[in-house]
Amino acid sequence: MRVHRRHVGIHADADGAAPHLPRRRSRRTRHEDQGGQHPEHHWRPHRFLLWVTAGDRSRAQVVTWEPVSASDYPEIRAELRERIQQDPWAAALGIQYLDLRRGYCRVRLRLQPHMVNFQGYPHGSVIFALADVAFGAACNSHGEAAVALNVTIAFLDAVTPDATLIAEGREKKQGRRAGFYEIEVTTEDGAPVALAHCVAHRVGR
Incomplete structure (x- = not known):
């Protein structure tokens, strides 16, 4: 053959x-x-x-x-990067942008004592917010305004209240209007915490 x-x-x-x-x-x-x-x-x-x-x-x-590593994703314009990284909600939570490319975003959050639930574990909404910030940055990195249509998340494991979490968002497919993304949330040493599947809608078309 x-x-x-x-x-x-x-x-x-x-x-x-x-x-x-x-x-x-x-x-x-x-x-x-x-x-x-x-x-x-x-x-x-x-x-x-x-x-x-x-x-x-x-x-x-x-x-x-398909891209394997972050460097496989194209760079974006500096002014677009700066505008996305000035997200007020991300700043309020203390989320740091580690990498932002076209169709890709990696962010970090060090959990704080006020981010736990009554059981003493990090609140699920905080983990969701971290994934959502990575999703929002990745789907808007093309330079066209995009909003979330659907987000589903699976919480895979509990983490300690003082853990540092990493969320990595990757574009899986981009159509004319709809974009499909996968967001992985892990600890700093790579232990899985949550996995989100997201659909974005471009509003400028």
């Missing part, structure tokens, strides 16, 4: 930051390129077209490559 691979319509942003798949340029996009403020380019993972040959039969198979 022989396998042949070639790229399918991949090109990079103007600054060469990361590849994205071409799409039809709308009238609105062309107008914005002529001087109006336009959002970040829509970015999607690599796609490869594999030709698999077995005997006298061949077939094509499209394989998608």
Whole structure:
């Protein structure tokens, strides 16, 4: 069996930051390129077209490559990063932004004594808020306003009241309006705490 691979319509942003798949340029996009403020380019993972040959039969198979590490996600504009990181709610909770890229966000929160419930464990709403901040930053990192449509969270394990938590949000798929994200909450040493699945809606289209 022989396998042949070639790229399918991949090109990079103007600054060469990361590849994205071409799409039809709308009238609105062309107008914005002529001087109006336009959002970040829509970015999607690599796609490869594999030709698999077995005997006298061949077939094509499209394989998608997804980012593995944070550095695989494209950088965003400095002014957009600053605007997102000035979130008042995140500041009130003491959440720190560790990394923010297009479709990706990593934040940290050191739990405080007033963040526990009557049982002495960190309150679930605090863990949810940390995941939600990572989600909100990741889904707005394209430069277009997005709001939450749905968030479901599973609490996997309890943590100590003085723990430091990390939330890492990753874009799984971005359509024309809806975006799908997965947020992992862990301790600093990587122990799982919670897992959230989120859907965002772009309001500017």
